[in-house]
Amino acid sequence: MKTLLLLSAIVFGACQSERAAAPIAAPANVEAPAASAGKPGAPVVITVALDAARPKSLAHVSVRFTQPGSAIAIQSSGVRGVTVDAPALQRDAVAADELVTLDVPFVAGEPMGESLFVVAVSGRFASGERRTVRAFVVDRGAKQAKAPTTTSDGERLEIVPAR
Amino acid sequence: MRSLSSLVACGAAAALCLTACGDDTKSSRDTTSPTDATSKGDAVDGSDGTNATDATAQDDEVASENHAPVAEVTAPAADVSIAVGATVTFTATCIDPDGDTLTHAWDFDGGAPDSAVASPGAITFATAGVFAVTYTCSDAHGLAADVITRTVTVTAPAFALDGTITYDKVRATNFGLDYNDIEARPARMIEVKLVAADDAEQVLASTSTDADGAYHLEWPGDGPSDVVLVAVARTTTPKITVADNTNEGAIYASSSDAIDATLTTTEDLHIESGWNGADAYTHRAAAPFAALDAAYAAAALFLSERAVVFPDLQIYWSADNAPVERGAEESEEAAMAAGHIGTSHWNGTALYILGLQDVDADEFDDHIIVHEWGHYFEHKLGRADSPGGDHGQGDTKDPRLAFGEGWGNALSGIVFAPDSVYVDTSGVGQVDAFTFDVDDNDADETPGWFSEVSVQATLYDVFDSGSDEAFDQLATGIGPIYDVMVGAQKHTPALTTLFSFIDALRHAVPADSAAIDLLTAHNGVMGVPVADAYGTGETNDGGDPANLPVFASFDEGSVELTFVGGPETNTRGQIRFVRLSGDGVSYTITSETSDDEDVDLAIVRDGVEVASARTEGGSERIEDFATEDGAEYVIIVSGLGTTEHYTSTISLEEGAP
Numbered sequence: 001m002k003t004l005l006l007l008s009a010i011v012f013g014a015c016q017s018e019r020a021a022a023p024i025a026a027p028a029n030v031e032a033p034a035a036s037a038g039k040p041g042a043p044v045v046i047t048v049a050l051d052a053a054r055p056k057s058l059a060h061v062s063v064r065f066t067q068p069g070s071a072i073a074i075q076s077s078g079v080r081g082v083t084v085d086a087p088a089l090q091r092d093a094v095a096a097d098e099l100v101t102l103d104v105p106f107v108a109g110e111p112m113g114e115s116l117f118v119v120a121v122s123g124r125f126a127s128g129e130r131r132t133v134r135a136f137v138v139d140r141g142a143k144q145a146k147a148p149t150t151t152s153d154g155e156r157l158e159i160v161p162a163r
Numbered sequence: 164m165r166s167l168s169s170l171v172a173c174g175a176a177a178a179l180c181l182t183a184c185g186d187d188t189k190s191s192r193d194t195t196s197p198t199d200a201t202s203k204g205d206a207v208d209g210s211d212g213t214n215a216t217d218a219t220a221q222d223d224e225v226a227s228e229n230h231a232p233v234a235e236v237t238a239p240a241a242d243v244s245i246a247v248g249a250t251v252t253f254t255a256t257c258i259d260p261d262g263d264t265l266t267h268a269w270d271f272d273g274g275a276p277d278s279a280v281a282s283p284g285a286i287t288f289a290t291a292g293v294f295a296v297t298y299t300c301s302d303a304h305g306l307a308a309d310v311i312t313r314t315v316t317v318t319a320p321a322f323a324l325d326g327t328i329t330y331d332k333v334r335a336t337n338f339g340l341d342y343n344d345i346e347a348r349p350a351r352m353i354e355v356k357l358v359a360a361d362d363a364e365q366v367l368a369s370t371s372t373d374a375d376g377a378y379h380l381e382w383p384g385d386g387p388s389d390v391v392l393v394a395v396a397r398t399t400t401p402k403i404t405v406a407d408n409t410n411e412g413a414i415y416a417s418s419s420d421a422i423d424a425t426l427t428t429t430e431d432l433h434i435e436s437g438w439n440g441a442d443a444y445t446h447r448a449a450a451p452f453a454a455l456d457a458a459y460a461a462a463a464l465f466l467s468e469r470a471v472v473f474p475d476l477q478i479y480w481s482a483d484n485a486p487v488e489r490g491a492e493e494s495e496e497a498a499m500a501a502g503h504i505g506t507s508h509w510n511g512t513a514l515y516i517l518g519l520q521d522v523d524a525d526e527f528d529d530h531i532i533v534h535e536w537g538h539y540f541e542h543k544l545g546r547a548d549s550p551g552g553d554h555g556q557g558d559t560k561d562p563r564l565a566f567g568e569g570w571g572n573a574l575s576g577i578v579f580a581p582d583s584v585y586v587d588t589s590g591v592g593q594v595d596a597f598t599f600d601v602d603d604n605d606a607d608e609t610p611g612w613f614s615e616v617s618v619q620a621t622l623y624d625v626f627d628s629g630s631d632e633a634f635d636q637l638a639t640g641i642g643p644i645y646d647v648m649v650g651a652q653k654h655t656p657a658l659t660t661l662f663s664f665i666d667a668l669r670h671a672v673p674a675d676s677a678a679i680d681l682l683t684a685h686n687g688v689m690g691v692p693v694a695d696a697y698g699t700g701e702t703n704d705g706g707d708p709a710n711l712p713v714f715a716s717f718d719e720g721s722v723e724l725t726f727v728g729g730p731e732t733n734t735r736g737q738i739r740f741v742r743l744s745g746d747g748v749s750y751t752i753t754s755e756t757s758d759d760e761d762v763d764l765a766i767v768r769d770g771v772e773v774a775s776a777r778t779e780g781g782s783e784r785i786e787d788f789a790t791e792d793g794a795e796y797v798i799i800v801s802g803l804g805t806t807e808h809y810t811s812t813i814s815l816e817e818g819a820p
Contacts, residue, residue, distance in 0.1 A: 038506035039531050039587060040555040040568065040599075040615075045730075066731065067557070077591055079521050114501070116485060118522050120590060122597065126557025127606045127616050131597040133523040133589045135485045137503075148413035151356065152366045158406075158413035159363060159393060160448040161420075162434040 041132035043067040044121045048136045052108050057138075059104045059117050065094045069130075072123035076104040081115035082138050083107040094123070111141030230260040234300040234308035244316040247291050247384070251315055254282035257300035257308060268299040274315060288317045291385040319384025322424040327376045328355065328394050330417075330452035331436035333527045335586040339594035340527055342438045349376025350434065350452050351459055352398045357382060360389035360421040371399045392419040392432050396451040401462050401473035405451040408479035408499045408515065415451035415480075442592060443520065447482050450526040454480050454516055457532035461540075461578045468642040474543045476536075477513040479504075480526055485519040507531055509538035523589040530575035530585040537571035541659075545648040548659040548770050552733035556599050556606065559613045559705055559735040562660040562713065569618020569661070576601035576619070577626045577641065602627065604634070610686040611703045612661045612713065613735040617688045621661065624682055625668065634685040636678040643671050655696045656769060656795035658740065661688075662698035662713065669693065697742065705735060709808065714740045714797070721814040726802030728760065728809060741798040741813055745790030748817055752788060752798060756781020756811040760804025764813075768796050781811060787818070 047062040063074055075088040084106045094100065106117060115138045122131040148156045234257040243251055257265050269278040274294035275286045281300070288294065294315045301307040327349065334344040352371060355378045359365040367390060368382040382390075396405040396415035406412045417434045437446035458478060465471045483502035489495065493503065495510075504515040507525045514535045517525045525531045541547035549567035554560055560568075576583035583602040589595050599606065599616075601623045607616035628638040651667030652659060665683055669676045683689040690702030698713035709725035716722065727736030743750075743766070754776075756762050763777040764785055773796070776783035781804075790796065800813060 038508040038553070039525070039534060040572070040585075041506065041553060043553075043555055043558065066729075075590075077521070079519070113483070114485075116487065116519075116522065120595070122595070125555070126608050128556055128599055129597045130555050130557075131587065131589065131595065133486050135487045135519070135522055137487060146407070146410045146413070148410060149363050151358065151364050153356075153369070155356075155395070156411070156413045157393070157395065157416040158410055159416045159418050160446055162394070162417040162432055162448050 040130070042121050042123065042130040043069070043125055044132055046119050046121060046132070046134045048117060048119060048134075050117060050136060050138060052138055057106050057108050059106055059136075061102050061104055061119055063100045063119070063121055065098050065100070066096065067125050068096045068098075069094050069123040069125045072100075072121070074100065074102065075120045075122075076106070077118045077120070078106055078138070079116050079118060079135075080113050081109040081111040081141065082117055083109060084117070091123075106138075108138050111139040113141055113143055115139045115141065228261075229263070229302070229304050229306055231306045232257050232259040232263070232265055232300050232302050232308045234298065234311060236298050236311045236313060239313055242314040242316070244318065245288060247317055247319045248287065248289060249317075250285040250287045252285050253278075253296070253298075253313075254284070255298050255300070255311070257281055259302045261302065263302035263304065265303075266301045268297075268301075270297045270299075271315075272296055274317065288315060291317050291319045293317070321381045321384050322386070322388060322390075323428055324357065324380045324390075324392070324422070324424060324430055326378060326392075326429055326431040328353065328372050328378060328392075328432045328434070329376055330434040330456070331449040332453055332456075333436055333438070333449075335528050335530075335588050335596065337586070337596055337598055339588045339590060339592070339596045342436070342440070345436060345438075347433060348456060349374070350394055351376060351456060351463075352400065353452070353455070354395040354397050354399060355380065356393040356395060356416075358391050358393055359387040360391050361387070363391065363393075363418075388424045390422050390424055392422065392430055393417070394432055394434060394452070396455050398455060398459050401459075401466075401471075402475040403455060403458050403462070403478065404476070405455045405478045405480055407481050408504075409481040409483045409502045411500075412479075417448045417452070444482075447518070447526075450482070450518060450524075451480055453529075454478055454526045454532050457529040458514075458536050460529075461533045461536045461574065464578050464641055465645055468640060469645050471544070471645070476539055476543075478516060478532075479513055480516040480518050482518045482520065482524075484515065484517050486517060486523050507535055509535045509542070511542060514539060520593065521591045524593060525587070528587055529579060530572075531587055533575040533578045534568075534571035534585070537574040538567065540574075540648070541567060541570065544653075546653040546655075546659055546770050548767075550733050550738065552731065554615060554733070556616050557608065558615065559609055559611070560615065561733045561735060561738050562612050562662070563658050564733050565613050565615045566618050566660045566664065569615035570622060572599075572601050572615060572619035573622035573626075576623050577644075580627060583623060583627075604632070604685055607686075609705055610688050611705050612689065612698060612701065613705055613710070614688075617686070618661050621682060621688060622664075625679075634681050637675055637682060639668075639672060639675070643668065647671050651696075654769060656797075657696035657714065658767075658797055658799075659770065660696075660698070660713075662693055662701070663696035665689070665693040666696045707736060710736055714742050716742050717813075717815050720816065721812055723810055723812045724800055724802075725808055725810050726760070726762070726804060728802070728804045728806040730805070732801070732803065737802050739800045739802070741800065743790070743796040743798055743815070745792055745794035745796060747790060747792035749787050749789045751816045751818070752776075752785045753814045753816070754781060754783045754800065754811050755814070756804075756809065758804065758806045758809045760802065760806055760809045760811075762803065762811045763801045765799045765801070766796050767799060768794060 043066040045064040049060040051058040070093045072091040073088045076084050078084045086104050116135040118135045120133045236255045238254040267281045272294040274288045296313045298311045329347040332346045332348045334341045357368045368380045372378045394417045406414045419432045434449045436449045437444040484504050487503040489498035507516045517523045548563040554568045584600050586598045601619045604620040607614050610617040624635040625637050647667040655663040680692040704710045724739040764783045765775040774785050776785045
């Protein structure tokens with residue numbers, strides 16, 4: 001059995017860069033790295049610890065809400081070999097900084113590429129409905145080869161038939 | 164026929180007879196110089212071989228006085244190019260000064276059978292090629308005129324192919340992607356290549372589509388006639404490329420079936436979504452083109468009003484791009500190659516877009532593509548001071564983040580106006596979605612300069628035309644917005660917030676100042692009309708007086724700032740700003756913080772960090788910071804504590820301590 005602790009904090013480079021140690025009075029004109037910014041999501045931090053043991057495994061899912069919300073749904077699923085058969089956890093309301101935990105059984109089959117355990121959290125928050133989806137690697141199977149074509153004019157193309 | 168007597172006479176003097184009759188005298192002719200030949204020309208004219216008494220002398224004289232014929236090709240007059248099967252008429256004249264019998268030789272270099280007459284007439288060239296046709300004329304002594312050459316270029320008739328390239332656009336709705344509502348949209352301004360059917364590497368011709376997706380290709384008729392059309396996921400102007408980050412950056416392309424160009428001159432290419440009609444994609448051919456066209460739509464809007472030179476943009480999309488956070492042991496490069504992109508985002512150099520079906524795929528979510536494109540625009544053409552990080556509708560955030568994200572949201576509605584509803588689909592079968600209307604000015608419970616909802620609604624209303632909302636009297640179009648974003652907003656000495664934008668807009672369109680104030684007053688987004696880029700005098704504190712002033716100033720060398728603690732790092736009240744006007748003096752800037760909480764200091768000028776102090780704890784020091792007289796700086800104080808409220812005193816001391 002292996003246990004993986006996986007955190008999805010939706011924290012990007014800029015936040016980390018502001019925490020980074022730097023010498024006092026750095027030289028002039030040191031431009032801070034551009035901050036990453038993702039698409040709008042739900043005010044949640046999703047953490048998953050996977051007990052991945054075939055044939056039956058368990059995912060310990062933790063969702064911390066940074067804002068109060070209502071009509072909350074926490075839905076787990078799997079792709080590429082991971083099968084989850086569990087209904088969504090419904091909550092009428094959550095408070096700011098509330099931590100919701102649940103254990104979700106799943107089956108880790110033969111991975112088709114990189115198999116993933118997926119958590120989607122949705123609900124109504126301060127300005128309306130919001131949703132965040134996070135995925136966690138369960139196993140890494142063989143990656144499907146994608147051979148590019150190098151054309152005579154020097155382009156590396158990944159050509160997919162149009163139909 | 165000669166008489167018997169003549170034969171006898173010749174038989175008696177055979178050597179003389181043969182020589183006089185013009186037989187081989189090559190050895191003596193080769194020794195005759197041109198000068199000799201000219202000077203003795205008259206003698207040649209008179210030599211009929213009758214003076215047998217001076218045979219040897221006569222022999223030498225005849226040989227040395229022979230003249231080369233003079234040739235001219237009268238048709239064609241110059242080199243010619245023709246199609247396969249066409250004819251060229253060849254005529255030549257050749258005159259021998261000595262009146263010798265002439266021989267003619269046309270060599271058609273394999274393009275046609277050789278000819279031995281001066282004017283062979285119409286010659287047909289049945290095969291393509293370049294033929295060096297030569298004409299040679301020789302006299303009876305073998306002396307030749309200069310060789311004349313005409314090059315005949317024979318080309319096969321060019322193949323041509325016309326058509327239109329379209330892609331499947333699956334509609335994103337409140338209920339996820341609607342595979343029953345798929346529109347064939349033109350693949351606008353994309354590159355098109357024609358390759359050999361049996362060799363995809365052999366590019367025969369290239370072009371690009373127009374705004375309707377139409378293309379025209381021609382290639383030489385001596386090339387392959389069995390070809391394949393390849394649509395490349397890259398626009399030409401501006402240059403936007405969609406590539407696969409999980410395949411070493413290979414550029415997406417989509418190909419037709421084999422085409423026999425001898426049978427057709429029209430070939431439309433439709434790039435399908437690959438949805439199998441039930442529960443899965445069989446391929447994802449349309450996905451890169453959908454993402455590409457959404458980004459192109461954004462650029463095209465600006466180009467419709469301003470001559471913008473857009474920097475090249477790289478979009479990375481992959482069916483393997485999953486909402487998996489980068490692992491602790493994973494380099495960014497390795498994470499992107501594995502498709503662990505976290506979410507759709509702009510990373511400062513490229514857009515990364517989710518593509519994992521049944522989880523979260525964004526290629527058909529136009530508004531998401533444009534939202535991220537908006538970040539590209541800010542970084543490459545304007546300026547973005549946002550600290551980044553998580554965000555969403557209804558959040559109260561650092562005003563730099565609120566502006567950047569509100570800008571992205573607003574732009575997504577602006578580009579697809581009047582479709583102002585942002586849709587993000589996801590889930591198994593792509594059937595889930597959440598939406599918000601960027602034109603909804605009343606969506607936020609706590610409107611303000613710290614709310615991306617307020618920013619998006621304000622910017623959208625600045626742009627849009629026509630409204631039944633009393634507070635929305637503006638309709639600037641995209642031009643003034645562009646001018647502000649690449650002008651005053653880019654160069655603001657403050658930070659890029661809604662204050663700096665509105666202040667710049669009021670100056671850009673002064674006639675609309677009252678309308679701007681009316682708009683920003685709605686719901687109290689701004690408590691008072693915007694006075695400057697620093698939000699001086701702002702009264703909307705979002706329910707917490709500690710949030711004001713937006714930009715603090717030193718009072719007798721120090722200022723006390725109040726911070727809101729919490730686990731995040733980009734929430735309103737966690738980062739505070741202090742103005743510092745340069746006067747040519749060097750200062751030491753320090754912080755002293757309550758509750759042993761951690762704060763960091765950074766000094767920026769025009770958005771560029773010029774000094775910083777980031778250590779553990781609340782006591783930071785930037786020593787001997789030399790200010791430039793007249794320059795404006797902002798000290799960014801980042802509070803990293805968890806106490807609900809704590810304070811930090813920022814002090815300014817002249818010179819080194």
